[in-house]
Structure formats: structure tokens, C-alpha cells
Amino acid sequence: MTTLSIEVRRADPQDAREIAALHRKVWISSYAGLIPHRPLVHMIERRREDWWRRATRGPSTLLVLDVAGKIAGYATIGANRIKALKQEGEIYELYLLPEYQGIGLGSYFFRECRAILRALNMTGLVVWCLEDNENAITFYRAMGGMDVAEGMEEFDGRSLKKLGFVWRS
Numbered sequence: 001m002t003t004l005s006i007e008v009r010r011a012d013p014q015d016a017r018e019i020a021a022l023h024r025k026v027w028i029s030s031y032a033g034l035i036p037h038r039p040l041v042h043m044i045e046r047r048r049e050d051w052w053r054r055a056t057r058g059p060s061t062l063l064v065l066d067v068a069g070k071i072a073g074y075a076t077i078g079a080n081r082i083k084a085l086k087q088e089g090e091i092y093e094l095y096l097l098p099e100y101q102g103i104g105l106g107s108y109f110f111r112e113c114r115a116i117l118r119a120l121n122m123t124g125l126v127v128w129c130l131e132d133n134e135n136a137i138t139f140y141r142a143m144g145g146m147d148v149a150e151g152m153e154e155f156d157g158r159s160l161k162k163l164g165f166v167w168r169s
């Protein structure tokens with residue numbers, strides 16, 4: 001039997017190229033047809049390898065899900081940005097390559113992110129998610145999140161609603 005190593009670790013500068021390719025692939029598969037083409041391409045293009053190399057130094061914590069030496073997903077975590085919500089921590093982004101979705105790795109990665117935030121005394125958690133991103137909405141509900149807040153995100157003149165999920169401490 002083959003043993004598969006799965007670990008969540010902080011991203012290294014050497015991971016930047018792989019994360020940039022992953023980011024491009026997963027953002028296209030998640031948002032094409034949902035976010036208008038031009039702003040989506042712009043958001044992807046501005047995060048090239050150099051951008052991700054700098055991101056390994058902060059300000060948020062950049063984590064990767066490493067499956068047998070391959071980066072299957074990334075997450076960024078840190079302090080909650082919306083002071084109207086009293087939860088201390090936030091997962092800003094959590095993305096898995098399409099071929100690694102739907103087999104339990106997202107829930108494992110989510111729990112690890114929470115554990116890292118808890119270790120930093122951030123027990124409550126916030127996650128924002130576009131309302132039309134149905135897979136992610138279903139996922140965060142399945143993880144026990146409650147959508148208690150709403151906001152709008154502007155993309156080239158098109159407004160998309162986002163939902164704020166919270167987990168209490």
C-alpha cells in the first residue's frame with residue numbers, strides 16, 4: 001500500500017511559481033462566467049510569480065496544502081478586516097485545484113487554517129464568499145458557518161453580492 005503524505009505548511013518563496021500557476025487555473029475554473037472577463041483577467045495577471053514570492057513574507061499568512069510534494073491548494077489567513085464583526089480571525093482565500101476538489105481535502109485544509117488561527121488566539125472566524133459561488137456557499141454551510149453579513153463587490157460596473165460567514169469561538 002502507498003502512503004500519501006498530506007500537510008498544510010507555510011508557503012516558501014520557492015513555491016511562488018507553482019502557486020501562481022495554481023491560482024490562474026483555479027480562479028478561471030471558479031470565476032469564469034461569474035466575474036466579468038476583464039476584471040477577472042486583471043486580477044489573475046497582477047498575481048504573477050513575483051507577487052506570490054512577496055506574499056510569502058506577509059502581511060497575511062500564506063499556507064499551502066501539500067499532497068505528496070505537489071501543491072494542491074493555497075489559503076491566506078489573518079486578522080478579521082471588518083471591525084463590525086467581532087470574530088478575531090479571517091480566512092481571506094481558500095482555493096483547491098479542480099482535480100483535488102470534492103474528496104475531503106477542503107474540509108481538512110479549512111480545519112487546519114482554523115487551528116492555526118486559534119493558536120494565535122483568534123478563536124472566532126469570518127469568511128467572505130460571492131453569493132453566486134454555489135459550491136463554496138454549500139461548503140461553508142457544511143463546515144458550520146452562519147451567513148450573518150452581506151456586502152457588494154464591484155467588477156467593471158457589475159455588482160456582485162458577497163456573504164459573510166462566521167464561526168463563533
Ligand SMILES: CC(C)(COP(=O)(O)OP(=O)(O)OC[C@H]1O[C@@H](n2cnc3c(N)ncnc32)[C@H](O)[C@@H]1OP(=O)(O)O)[C@@H](O)C(=O)NCCC(=O)NCCS
Binds near residue numbers: 030094102106107
Ligand atoms: C470550496 C472548496 C474549498 C471546498 O473544498 P472541497 O475539498 O471541494 O470540499 P470537501 O470535499 O472537503 O467537502 C466538504 C463538504 O462541503 C460540501 N461540498 C463541497 N463541495 C461541494 C459541491 N461542489 N457541491 C455540493 N456540496 C459541496 C459537502 O457538504 C461536503 O461534505 P460531504 O462530502 O460529506 O458531502 C473547493 O471546492 C474549492 O477550492 N473550490 C473552488 C474555489 C472556491 O470557490 N473557493 C472558495 C472561495 S470563497
